[in-house]
Amino acid sequence: MDIGSFFSALTPLNLLFALFGVVAGTIIGSIPGLTATMAVAVLVPITFSMEPASALILLGAIYTGAIYGGAYAAILLNTPGTPSAIATTFDGYPMAKRGEGDLAVALACFASVAGGLVGAFALLFLAPPLSRVALAFGPVEYFWLSIFGLSLIASLSNGNLAKGLAGGAFGLILSTVGVAEVSADIRLTFGSQTMIGGFGVVGALIGLYCIPVLIDLVAVPERHLKVEKGVQSVRIADAFLLAMKSKFNLLRSSVIGTLVGILPGAGGSVAGLVAYSEAKRNAKPHQKFGEGEPDGIMATEAANNATVGGGFIPTLVLGIPGTPPDAVILGALLVQGVRTGPALFESGGSSIAYTFIYGLIIATVLMLPVGLLIGRYAYKSIVMIPKAVLVPTVAFMTVIGTFAIRNSVSDVVIMILLGVFGWVVGRFGFAASPIVLGLILGPIAEQGFVQTWIIGSAVGDLSGMFFGRPISQGIVAFTLISLLYPVYSAFRQKRILANSGGAA
């Protein structure tokens, strides 16, 4: 790494590509149904005629912009624009509903930039040693990681664990519909050809999060979001102060995002959920996660943007894509004739890898003005548009966004029906979030479980396989702490109250 790579990234053309990439990515990511993977995949062909470093900078900027863009719809419409923004809905939408959507959008921007920078700097300084983490993760570690993610159900159940667990289990069942991951049995399709492809995660997300909001919106004449005062701008100063107060949360979430990004297949949604869970576990007594807590938004957005840099670590060092968009970018690299591997980082200071990393850092910094500017107009549009235009526009976007994923009308029908189902069960306390959690983490958990089971049976040491490896033991310990700490905390609080009552 040397100053030459930095200046290579700073050429006017590369800066222009970075700016275009961030803007295009942010806009595409903000549309429900259009994921970061799709944004990168669609724009890959235009990079084929470019210099490899410029192509990488453009694709990295699109990717990082799209991950951030997902926060807009999550905050303002309760619909994650990309799956990475699932946990952003937990506190983002409640904040928007109480009239603080402008603050939430600005917080998401600051957190995304912070997380993106931590991930990019990890890629710059720690890529070769950190890539070994990816190799240390086997099926059992993935299984326990998904169980750790599922433990978040306990905190998403709004005080009713039985309902949360039922929702989570229902999501796990939905994730098994179609062809089995390992043995290729056809499951729960009941003879329907349509169901063989299973439930698409993005379509299910749109249905479960967006359709209930639309159904509620049309039923009453009240405005979509509360607006306390005239909409001038997003609240940059307030958001900056809050972000500075939550430095540790931002750093912790960014590190979690970087580490999860390194793990092939885990991705931004898992990173966001794990970081959210950790932020909630470390919450101060006055913080109410799930009811519009700024730290919840910051944890998720910092983590999901940190996966961008983190995901590039195994992609560039080992040739193993860390996240789905990395797989697309890896394909583009191969077309460019760039060979990934440790040598990419050792071929002198002016290598493509370092030019790209500097480009990614520049794109992440550009996300701050771009994100705040687009956020301002997105927020203004959403709060000012009359409901009679907003509802049909969003309804139309859910249809076209779901259709675009697999070019399937059946997916759109499933999305709508799942949305209606989500609305009905949500009305009786079975929240959508545990269902979504089960749907997303189900395949990772099942694959890890079955593979571990097969290996454990083959070597005659099932318990050793599941509980004997140090990383697994660490994740199991974290899971137990995550589940038991709230119980201990509530017990302690009760005791303190009882003692203070007795003293009085």
Add this chain to the structure above:
Amino acid sequence: MSATRGITRSTIGTLLVASLFVVMGIVTLYDTLSYGDVDSKVFPRAAASLLIIASIFSIVLTLLKPAADEGFGTGSWWRRVLLVVSMLAACVQMPLYGFVVASAVAFLGALIAAMHDEWRLKNAAIYVVSGAVVVGGFYSLFRFGLSVPLP
């Protein structure tokens, strides 16, 4: 909320939803009987068992201590139904009449469902034009910009 609050409509709804989950769990368990490989059965069976147990717990807890769930609440039913029906109608029409016509139907249905203000010619014209711009704009973006093969 005390147990003396008794069985309300929202309690009945909760019981029905939880019972539906129990049935879904049983159906899943039944479906696993047809799988050839044991690897395919383990996970759905575990999830179905968890679903049944959690739902039964939920039923018992609801009967012992009815929760203050909202239920369907107030609000216009015809608007809710119109929204969903117009979106489903669009799906039916898509293969027959193409994406633009189907989207126009969904947009119009949702617009009528969401229109709580008094209908005025000027408003109606603005909303219809904005609908045309939205449908046309997104159709162009997806069809030509993103090369999605829209019918």
